[in-house]
Amino acid sequence: MITAHTPADWPTTESEARAVQDALRGRLILDEAGPRPGTGRVTGVDVAYDDERDLVVAAAVVLDASLETVEEATAVGRVSFRYVPGLLAFRELPTVLAALGSLRSDPGLVVCDGYGLAHPRRFGLAGHLGVLTGLPSIGVAKNPFTFLHQDPDRRRGAVSPLLDGTEEVGRAVRTQDGVKPVFVSVGHRIDLDNACEHTLRLAPRHRLPETTRRADALCRRALAGLPS
DNA sequence: GCGACAG
DNA sequence: ATCTTGTCGC
Numbered sequence A: 001m002i003t004a005h006t007p008a009d010w011p012t013t014e015s016e017a018r019a020v021q022d023a024l025r026g027r028l029i030l031d032e033a034g035p036r037p038g039t040g041r042v043t044g045v046d047v048a049y050d051d052e053r054d055l056v057v058a059a060a061v062v063l064d065a066s067l068e069t070v071e072e073a074t075a076v077g078r079v080s081f082r083y084v085p086g087l088l089a090f091r092e093l094p095t096v097l098a099a100l101g102s103l104r105s106d107p108g109l110v111v112c113d114g115y116g117l118a119h120p121r122r123f124g125l126a127g128h129l130g131v132l133t134g135l136p137s138i139g140v141a142k143n144p145f146t147f148l149h150q151d152p153d154r155r156r157g158a159v160s161p162l163l164d165g166t167e168e169v170g171r172a173v174r175t176q177d178g179v180k181p182v183f184v185s186v187g188h189r190i191d192l193d194n195a196c197e198h199t200l201r202l203a204p205r206h207r208l209p210e211t212t213r214r215a216d217a218l219c220r221r222a223l224a225g226l227p228s
Numbered sequence B: 001g002c003g004a005c006a007g
Numbered sequence C: 001a002t003c004t005t006g007t008c009g010c
Helices: A014-027 A088-101 A125-133 A192-202 A210-224
Strands: A042-050 A055-063 A069-078 A109-112 A137-141 A159-164 A167-173 A182-188
Touching: A014 A088, A014 A125, A042 A088, A042 A210, A055 A088, A055 A210, A069 A088, A069 A210, A088 A125, A109 A125, A109 A192, A125 A137, A125 A182, A137 A192, A167 A192, A182 A192
Parallel strands: A042 A109, A109 A137
Antiparallel strands: A042 A055, A055 A069, A137 A182, A159 A167, A167 A182
């Protein structure tokens, strides 16, 4: 496990953070189809917190096309930004980038726990990570945030648009029969159809994609194993 | 001003 | 996110 250092120019205040989002949003690439599901590697990232000590542990888990784990990395950092809805990236990204950066493998598509385009300023965690790394990325969230959607048909594979007014910012995707959908949005260098196909393929047996499940398990394990 | 609000 | 007992089901 490596140690993450927050960049010196990382925003400190909420207004600075919003300004960064507004400045970087234009660097999103949204006209690429993206990697085809079932080809190449996919990497899941997630974080776990120790509120007492203000620590955050990030994990990155690389899967191959058959969903076998091929590499894992973790990083520990200091929490440098409080949780503010819409500004999640500023809390998680420095440590996530450190974990991603310590991988020897090419990450391929990065799957984030949160949003991409489905964001008040269209620049959630997944898009931010994509712009900073240049990697294709998607966001798969467990909640619809403030966006509206119809409940998809009860069977696996059913989808319905996630709407901000009339704009489709993502999709509710049912990954297992009868279970609550997940909320998929585009991050960087991939289209929404492809993002949803990847999500379904990554979730053959559980509600959440294997990328998220394995990254979540790894960062919790790493946090628990940290010296007191 | 008040409530809602990814993780 | 995290705090937490029991409970239902494969």
